[in-house]
Amino acid sequence: MQVKIQPSLMIGTFLLLFLFTSEEAYAESIIKSVQLVIHPRSEVERGTNVSLKCQAEVSHTLGSHPNYKYNFYKDYLLLNTTQTNSTDSFYSIPDARVAHSGKYKCAVVTEKRTKDSSVKDLTVKGLQTPVLRVDKLKLREGDVVTAVCTAEGEIGSLTFFFSDESGELYRMTTESQRVEHKLAFTEQTVNMFCYYSIYVGSTIKRSNNSNVIGLHIEELKIKPNIKVNPSKYVIEGDRITFSCSVDISNSTTRIILVHGRTTLSSNMAQEEYSMSVKADDSGEYECISHLGEVDKSSTINITVKELFSMPVLSIHPAEVFEGERFNITCQIHSFASERIQRGDISYSILRDKTPVINSGIAGKASNGEYICIAKAKGIVKESRKVLIKAKVPVSKPEITVDGPVIVNKTFWILCNSENGSLPIIFSLKKNNTILNRAEVSSINKTARFSAMISTPSDISSYMCEAENNGQVSIKMSGRLDVTVIVPVEKPLLTVIPVPGNIEEGSVLTLICSIPRGSPPISFWFYGGSGKGWLRAISHPEMKDRMMKLLKRSRPMTVCFMHSARTVALRSLLLQVSLAMWKKALIAVFCMLLVALLVLFIVMRYKAKRGKREMAAELSVKPASPKSDDSLTLSLTNDTHYSDHTVVVKNKESVWSERPPDVADQDSLGSTSEGDIEYTEVVHPQPVDPTRIPLRKGTDTVYSELQTSQGASEHVNHQVLLEYAELNHDLPEPVD
Structure with a gap:
C-alpha cells in the first residue's frame, strides 16, 4: 500500500526539523565548575580498588542536550578520554599498586569550552x-x-x-x-x-x-705449586728452573708462567721452564691455573745479583774544542767477587758502531755517538750513549751599527761572530773598559748594545769582545768605523748686496752656510711673498757646508733654508727698491697728473667767473651827468652790490670812451661839448659776510655802463656802452 504524502505536510516536517536543528545549533552551555573526587580516599593500601570521579556543573539552554568529553590526566599526561551527555564520568583503578601513585586531574570539554579540575594526589602504599x-x-x-x-x-x-x-x-x-x-x-x-x-x-x-x-x-683443588731451582737468590749469569703443579690432575687444567706482563710459558702442567738470569730478571713470578671459569695462582720472588755493574763512559775534558786532545774511559763500579775478578771483564769503545781507541784529537772526524761495552761470563752490558761534538772556538766578531749614527742620539751597536759554538758571550768595550755583556744562545743571534756619542771621534773607541770557552778563546773585533752624522746647526743666510741697498732687477747673491753638519747636505731656498711658498730651489747632497744662489731680486722676497736631516731654518725679509727708470716714470706720471688737475681747476674757475660777469648790471645816476656833477655807478651781480661815485669834469676821463662811428655821430648829433672828466669816488656798501667769497689780489672788473635818457637837450643822445676798469678790492670768488 502506498501512502501519498501531501506537499504541505512535507514542508511542515522540514520546517520543524530546521527549527529543531537551529535551536540545537544555537544552544549554549557554560561550565561553571569541575571537581575530581578520589574514592575511597587519596591514600590507600596496595590492592585497593580506586575510582576517580570527574563531576561538572554546567548550565545550558532549556531543552538542549549537549555532549561532554572527559579527559583524565596522571602526572599531567593524558590517561583516558570518555564522551557522554552526563555531567559526570568515572575512571577506575582496580587492584591499585604503588605505580598508580601520582598527581591526577580531569577536564571537561563541551562546545569548544574547556575547564580543568584542581590537581589531587593519589598515594598507594606497600x-x-x-x-x-x-x-x-x-x-x-x-x-x-x-x-x-x-x-x-x-x-x-x-x-x-x-x-x-x-x-x-x-x-x-x-x-x-x-x-x-x-x-x-x-x-x-x-x-x-x-x-x-x-x-x-x-x-x-x-x-x-x-x-x-x-x-x-x-672448592676445586687446582691452586698451583711453584718452585725454583737452585735458589730464589742467584747471581747474574746463573741458570734457574721453574716448575708449576696442581694436586688434582685434570687434562682440562691449564697452567701458565708469567713474569710481570710477559708470559714465559703456557704449558707448565707438563714441563719446566729454565732460563739464564740477568740483573733485570729480579721480581715476582706467577703460576696461574685455569679450569672452566675458575682461575687460581701462586707467586714466588726471585732476586738476581749483578755480576758486574753497568759500565760508565767518561770523556775528559767534558767540553772539548776543535784541535784539543781528549780521553775516553770505560769502567764499572762493582762486581760479584764470588764469581769473577776485575780482570775477567773486557771492555770495548765504539763510535757510531765502529771500534775506536780511547783517546784522540777533537775535530769533525772525532764527532759522533760513543758507547762502552763490558763482557764477562757471557754477560754483556752497554753504557749509556754519549754524543761527542767538538766545540768550535768563536771567530773574530764583527762590530756594526743598526741605523744611522747621529751625535748625541742613541744608536744600536751589533756584535756577531760567524763561527763559534753556543753559547757565546759578547762584551761591548769602550777604550778597553767593558760597558755591557750579552749572552747569545741561539743560532744567527746577534748581541745588541745601545750607545751614544758626543763627538764623531768617539765612534772609533768602541770594540766587541767574544768568548765561548772562558779565557782560552777570547777574540776581539776591530774598532767601530762608521759614518757619524753631525746634526746640521741653524743655518746662516747672507745676502749680497746688503739688504736696504737692493734694487729690483739687480743680481742677488744668497749664501746659506752652517757652522757644523755632516755632508752630504741638501739646501733648499724658498722665495715667497709671505702668503705661501712660491717655489723651491735645491741642490741635494752637497759636500760643502755652504751654498750660493744667484737670482734676480724682486720686491718683498723671503728666503728660507733647511737641511734634509734637520729642521733648522733661517728666514730673512728683503726690502727691494724699484729700478731708476721705474722711479722716473712714476715721477713723470705724477707731474702730468698734477698739471692736469691744475688745468682742470683753472678752467672750472674761469667758467664760474664768466657766469658771474655776465650776470652783473651797471646803473648810472644821473642819467645825463654834467660837468662837476657827481655820477653814481651801481654794479649788481649774484654775489655782491657796490656803489661808485664819479665826479664829472670837463677833462679826459679815466674811462676810455670809444669814438663813435659815423652813423653814430649822425644819430647822436653834435659832440662839440667839452670832454667829460670822471672822478671815481668809492662808496663801499655793506655786504653779507656769509656771501663774501674769499679773494686774493686785485681783480679788474669790467662793467657795462648805460646812460639813461636825460633832459630835453640830451633826448637825441644815446649813451654808449663803455667799459671801465674798476680798480678796487673785491672778494675772491669761490668755486
Missing part, C-alpha cells in the same frame, strides 16, 4: 615482596646457577637487584614482573636474595628483601 628461586643449590667452584626474581602483580618500571652478603651481584631495569640471570660463585658458601625498586614521582620506593637462598660451593 610494595609486594619479591620471590627468589634458583635451579640448583649444590655447586662446584666455577659452576653457574640460574636465579629468578619475581614480583607478581607489580606494574611500572622496576629495577631488580641480586645480592649476597658481600654486596650487589647484578641489577636489571624492566617493565616485566620477572627477571632471570645466570651467576657464578667462587666462595664456598653464599646466601643470596633479591629485591626491586620503583620510581614514584621524584622518589624511589624500595621493596622488602626476598627470601634468602643459601648456596654451597665445592
Whole structure:
C-alpha cells in the first residue's frame, strides 16, 4: 500500500526539523565548575580498588542536550578520554599498586569550552615482596646457577637487584614482573636474595628483601705449586728452573708462567721452564691455573745479583774544542767477587758502531755517538750513549751599527761572530773598559748594545769582545768605523748686496752656510711673498757646508733654508727698491697728473667767473651827468652790490670812451661839448659776510655802463656802452 504524502505536510516536517536543528545549533552551555573526587580516599593500601570521579556543573539552554568529553590526566599526561551527555564520568583503578601513585586531574570539554579540575594526589602504599628461586643449590667452584626474581602483580618500571652478603651481584631495569640471570660463585658458601625498586614521582620506593637462598660451593683443588731451582737468590749469569703443579690432575687444567706482563710459558702442567738470569730478571713470578671459569695462582720472588755493574763512559775534558786532545774511559763500579775478578771483564769503545781507541784529537772526524761495552761470563752490558761534538772556538766578531749614527742620539751597536759554538758571550768595550755583556744562545743571534756619542771621534773607541770557552778563546773585533752624522746647526743666510741697498732687477747673491753638519747636505731656498711658498730651489747632497744662489731680486722676497736631516731654518725679509727708470716714470706720471688737475681747476674757475660777469648790471645816476656833477655807478651781480661815485669834469676821463662811428655821430648829433672828466669816488656798501667769497689780489672788473635818457637837450643822445676798469678790492670768488 502506498501512502501519498501531501506537499504541505512535507514542508511542515522540514520546517520543524530546521527549527529543531537551529535551536540545537544555537544552544549554549557554560561550565561553571569541575571537581575530581578520589574514592575511597587519596591514600590507600596496595590492592585497593580506586575510582576517580570527574563531576561538572554546567548550565545550558532549556531543552538542549549537549555532549561532554572527559579527559583524565596522571602526572599531567593524558590517561583516558570518555564522551557522554552526563555531567559526570568515572575512571577506575582496580587492584591499585604503588605505580598508580601520582598527581591526577580531569577536564571537561563541551562546545569548544574547556575547564580543568584542581590537581589531587593519589598515594598507594606497600610494595609486594619479591620471590627468589634458583635451579640448583649444590655447586662446584666455577659452576653457574640460574636465579629468578619475581614480583607478581607489580606494574611500572622496576629495577631488580641480586645480592649476597658481600654486596650487589647484578641489577636489571624492566617493565616485566620477572627477571632471570645466570651467576657464578667462587666462595664456598653464599646466601643470596633479591629485591626491586620503583620510581614514584621524584622518589624511589624500595621493596622488602626476598627470601634468602643459601648456596654451597665445592672448592676445586687446582691452586698451583711453584718452585725454583737452585735458589730464589742467584747471581747474574746463573741458570734457574721453574716448575708449576696442581694436586688434582685434570687434562682440562691449564697452567701458565708469567713474569710481570710477559708470559714465559703456557704449558707448565707438563714441563719446566729454565732460563739464564740477568740483573733485570729480579721480581715476582706467577703460576696461574685455569679450569672452566675458575682461575687460581701462586707467586714466588726471585732476586738476581749483578755480576758486574753497568759500565760508565767518561770523556775528559767534558767540553772539548776543535784541535784539543781528549780521553775516553770505560769502567764499572762493582762486581760479584764470588764469581769473577776485575780482570775477567773486557771492555770495548765504539763510535757510531765502529771500534775506536780511547783517546784522540777533537775535530769533525772525532764527532759522533760513543758507547762502552763490558763482557764477562757471557754477560754483556752497554753504557749509556754519549754524543761527542767538538766545540768550535768563536771567530773574530764583527762590530756594526743598526741605523744611522747621529751625535748625541742613541744608536744600536751589533756584535756577531760567524763561527763559534753556543753559547757565546759578547762584551761591548769602550777604550778597553767593558760597558755591557750579552749572552747569545741561539743560532744567527746577534748581541745588541745601545750607545751614544758626543763627538764623531768617539765612534772609533768602541770594540766587541767574544768568548765561548772562558779565557782560552777570547777574540776581539776591530774598532767601530762608521759614518757619524753631525746634526746640521741653524743655518746662516747672507745676502749680497746688503739688504736696504737692493734694487729690483739687480743680481742677488744668497749664501746659506752652517757652522757644523755632516755632508752630504741638501739646501733648499724658498722665495715667497709671505702668503705661501712660491717655489723651491735645491741642490741635494752637497759636500760643502755652504751654498750660493744667484737670482734676480724682486720686491718683498723671503728666503728660507733647511737641511734634509734637520729642521733648522733661517728666514730673512728683503726690502727691494724699484729700478731708476721705474722711479722716473712714476715721477713723470705724477707731474702730468698734477698739471692736469691744475688745468682742470683753472678752467672750472674761469667758467664760474664768466657766469658771474655776465650776470652783473651797471646803473648810472644821473642819467645825463654834467660837468662837476657827481655820477653814481651801481654794479649788481649774484654775489655782491657796490656803489661808485664819479665826479664829472670837463677833462679826459679815466674811462676810455670809444669814438663813435659815423652813423653814430649822425644819430647822436653834435659832440662839440667839452670832454667829460670822471672822478671815481668809492662808496663801499655793506655786504653779507656769509656771501663774501674769499679773494686774493686785485681783480679788474669790467662793467657795462648805460646812460639813461636825460633832459630835453640830451633826448637825441644815446649813451654808449663803455667799459671801465674798476680798480678796487673785491672778494675772491669761490668755486
